[in-house]
Amino acid sequence: MKILIVEDDPIFRRILEANLLEWGYDIVVASNGSEAWEIIQKPESPSLIISDWMMPGMDGLTLCRKIRRMDMQGYVYFILLTAKGEKRDVIDGLEAGADDFLTKPFNQEELKYRTRIGERIINLERRILELANTDALTGVMNRRAFMERMEQETVRSRRDKIPLSFILADIDHFKKVNDTYGHQVGDLVLQRFTATVSASMRPYDLIGRYGGEEFVICLPGADGLQAASAAERIRKKVEAMEIIVPDSSKSVSITASFGATAYSVESRESMDSIIKKADDALYRAKNEGRNRVCTT
Ligand SMILES: [Mg+2]
Missing domain, CATH: 3.30.70.270 (Reverse transcriptase/Diguanylate cyclase domain)
Incomplete structure (x- = not known):
């Protein structure tokens, strides 16, 4: 599975990249929301995004809102990274359409399992879509x-x-x-x-x-x-x-x-x-x- 990492801090970006690669994921990297937005609009863009919240230019919250508003083929699972932990922020993130949150500095195991949850949901969605488009008897398109x-x-x-x-x-x-x-x-x-x-x-x-x-x-x-x-x-x-x-x-x-x-x-x-x-x-x-x- 391909994952898009969006993070302006080069140190966090490298940590995320190293971990996700080690766990067998394909990685695409962006250093801000605008770059990520470009990537998302191309064909076969990643279905799972791990994005920082605070970034210069387009921030993670805006990116998430834009993705939710666009008409897409499949679901995009969005994990928002935040250094803050206030309740108000979580609500803002949920309202923008984020699926999950990770607080920086994050625990490696937590990152791993939260990514797995996202992967599971994306795979389920793909399977449902496949079933919805297929004639059950012959296996061709309905x-x-x-x-x-x-x-x-x-x-x-x-x-x-x-x-x-x-x-x-x-x-x-x-x-x-x-x-x-x-x-x-x-x-x-x-x-x-x-x-x-x-x-x-x-x-x-x-x-x-x-x-x-x-x-x-x-x-x-x-x-x-x-x-x-x-x-x-x-x-x-x-x-x-x-x-x-x-x-x-x-x-x-x-x-x-x-x-x-x-x-x-x-x-x-x-x-x-x-x-x-x-x-x-x-x-x-x-x-x-x-x-x-x-x-x-
Ligand atoms: Mg940042």
Whole structure:
């Protein structure tokens, strides 16, 4: 875990640095609030901050307030260092949003365990976020998380003028699998399907469960033609899949239908519009006999 140390006193700064390094943490150092504020706004900034209170320029209290006011991806755990011990100060710190306090000169063990508490809370928060964004059955992103990421991708696509494509995929006659073999096998089919799709994607492609047996795939950097050939590659792999039914000699084969479309960068297309296009293409694929890729 990465920790940001904010301390204007070089001696305290060195003590903090030496201790935290010894306990296995990665360290980023700032000598005042303004420097720390710069660091915090960069991507992948530390989630745990140990900051002095009194510093020239921006002090620890102001830094803490600014962090609490900003819209951040994850939680930042803030430990405030203070040489003072008056009750009023603690209240000010709490009001600014500090999670914990350490009084200087601090005891090494106390620093260690208070840091551990912060680490535990950050890890819990990450785990909760991960669970909230994941489809429990298949392990891919759930619909809400996918849509959020996809929205970011459309922004990036417009800003950097790079193509972006989108595929809707639906397993054919999935209800029949459930009716014939039961829901457990149905679940297994969904898991195998997403594993097969994921294995044929590039690391920066996104996959999400849109609902039921319908899945969404986002391909940054791919134009419509590339998306169609990616969908065709996946279609073939799905068709070739053999899913062994547990505790039986039977196996299930499935096919899927795909609707592929390119995001129109020039027209600043909305998310609704791109989904509608892919949905229309998928509808055609189903109507034309399933197990195929249609494009817009
Ligand atoms: Mg100071």
